[in-house]
Amino acid sequence: MKSNRPVPDRLLDAAASLFAREGYDAVSVRQITSRAKANLGAITYHFGSKEALFHAVIDRVGAHLAERFAEIAGGKGTPLERIRGIVTMVLSEPNLPAPAMILRELATDRPLPPPLVALMRRNLGEVMSLIREGQADGSIRAGDPALFAMSVMAQPFLLRMASRIPRDIAGVMHDDPDTHRALVKHVVTTITRSLAS
Amino acid sequence: MKSNRPVPDRLLDAAASLFAREGYDAVSVRQITSRAKANLGAITYHFGSKEALFHAVIDRVGAHLAERFAEIAGGKGTPLERIRGIVTMVLSEPNLPAPAMILRELATDRPLPPPLVALMRRNLGEVMSLIREGQADGSIRAGDPALFAMSVMAQPFLLRMASRIPRDIAGVMHDDPDTHRALVKHVVTTITRSLAS
DNA sequence: TTAGACTTCATACGTATGTATGAATATTGT
DNA sequence: ACAATATTCATACATACGTATGAAGTCTAA
Numbered sequence A, B: 001m002k003s004n005r006p007v008p009d010r011l012l013d014a015a016a017s018l019f020a021r022e023g024y025d026a027v028s029v030r031q032i033t034s035r036a037k038a039n040l041g042a043i044t045y046h047f048g049s050k051e052a053l054f055h056a057v058i059d060r061v062g063a064h065l066a067e068r069f070a071e072i073a074g075g076k077g078t079p080l081e082r083i084r085g086i087v088t089m090v091l092s093e094p095n096l097p098a099p100a101m102i103l104r105e106l107a108t109d110r111p112l113p114p115p116l117v118a119l120m121r122r123n124l125g126e127v128m129s130l131i132r133e134g135q136a137d138g139s140i141r142a143g144d145p146a147l148f149a150m151s152v153m154a155q156p157f158l159l160r161m162a163s164r165i166p167r168d169i170a171g172v173m174h175d176d177p178d179t180h181r182a183l184v185k186h187v188v189t190t191i192t193r194s195l196a197s
Numbered sequence C: 001t002t003a004g005a006c007t008t009c010a011t012a013c014g015t016a017t018g019t020a021t022g023a024a025t026a027t028t029g030t
Numbered sequence D: 001a002c003a004a005t006a007t008t009c010a011t012a013c014a015t016a017c018g019t020a021t022g023a024a025g026t027c028t029a030a
Helices: A007-022 A029-035 A042-047 A050-073 A079-092 A098-106 A114-136 A145-161 A164-169 A177-195 B007-022 B029-035 B042-047 B050-073 B079-092 B098-106 B114-136 B145-161 B164-169 B177-195
Strands: none
Touching: A007 A029, A007 A042, A007 A050, A007 A098, A029 A042, A042 A050, A050 A079, A050 A098, A050 A114, A079 A114, A079 A145, A079 A177, A098 A114, A098 A145, A114 A145, A114 B164, A145 A164, A145 A177, A145 B145, A145 B164, A145 B177, A164 B114, A164 B145, A177 B145, A177 B177, B007 B029, B007 B042, B007 B050, B007 B098, B029 B042, B042 B050, B050 B079, B050 B098, B050 B114, B079 B114, B079 B145, B079 B177, B098 B114, B098 B145, B114 B145, B145 B164, B145 B177
């Protein structure tokens, strides 16, 4: 029952999940093509190079993340409620490889893939807008929106990237739905306390 | 004017700074030995393998981090003040490659180097003890110390690992001492608000 | 049906990697 | 001083990598 999806899509799928789990350097084109049930030459043929495939992956998972961000940011509710929605989404969305890939890339000194800075700028900017909105109506306390936005997103992004921290280190079994809910609730509460005036 | 420090130390130095900047996979033994002004075989001879050198590096930078943690945790001041001290230290200590190396390693699905889990457990445990202490005397609000500890350390660790987030993305020039101080102050304030009862 | 383009495939190429080898050189203990 | 040990060094080795090549196969349009 081999899939009949187009080869480029299969390559993107395989690459996204491998890059998210292992990182760019640790994944070989042979792993990707074999997982995608494609030929070794398929990456070169359809994308040009491994790096070009990586950028395409970033574009795709980044677009997905940005979509969810925009959807919630443009939704209903107070600014604070929408920020809480974004945080919850980042922590809970089932398939969301973007945060791990982005943060890992940000952690190096190598030049950033072009799409990546723009993506993060846009997402953080979305949060900053919500913060400004809340400051305008008095529901969010005064302070530099950029600093607030970083503070707010640091927890969910880091926990999303390194889910072993709760699981293996802090002894929080967030695989269990109830405990995961408790974790999300805690993060949301924490963030609310730091923002609400 | 070549340094006369012992070769193993030079290898550890070179490896620590390269691993911290680029990550394990992206650094070759040839880069390390050449930077350490040692022969290509030096890593095999003194450590056995590249991976063993990596573990030694983790041990060393981890010990440094743990020392600073313990020093501040065992110092004077209220529990909250000591937590603030740890956070400030992680954000400001000039040479602290541990957070970046640790987080990057935690971000993969590969098995963790043995020293690493223990190290993180110990450090997070230190923070948890402070939180319990503060809860006992009523200065820190009630709640799961493990969740609190993760929330508290997420910001400084992430900002330490990906200093490009403030610099390149949020537009916060934290290279400038004043702005860096503002960033630290903001993080400390945020954390205080989430902990203080 | 058949020409032309598109896609797959096996294989080859050059390079970089981590490690092994064994001779040369330093260092140490007596 | 000398024997034994410890370290350095150049080089070799096997393997894995990303990419290139060109033949084989498949699909599309007339």
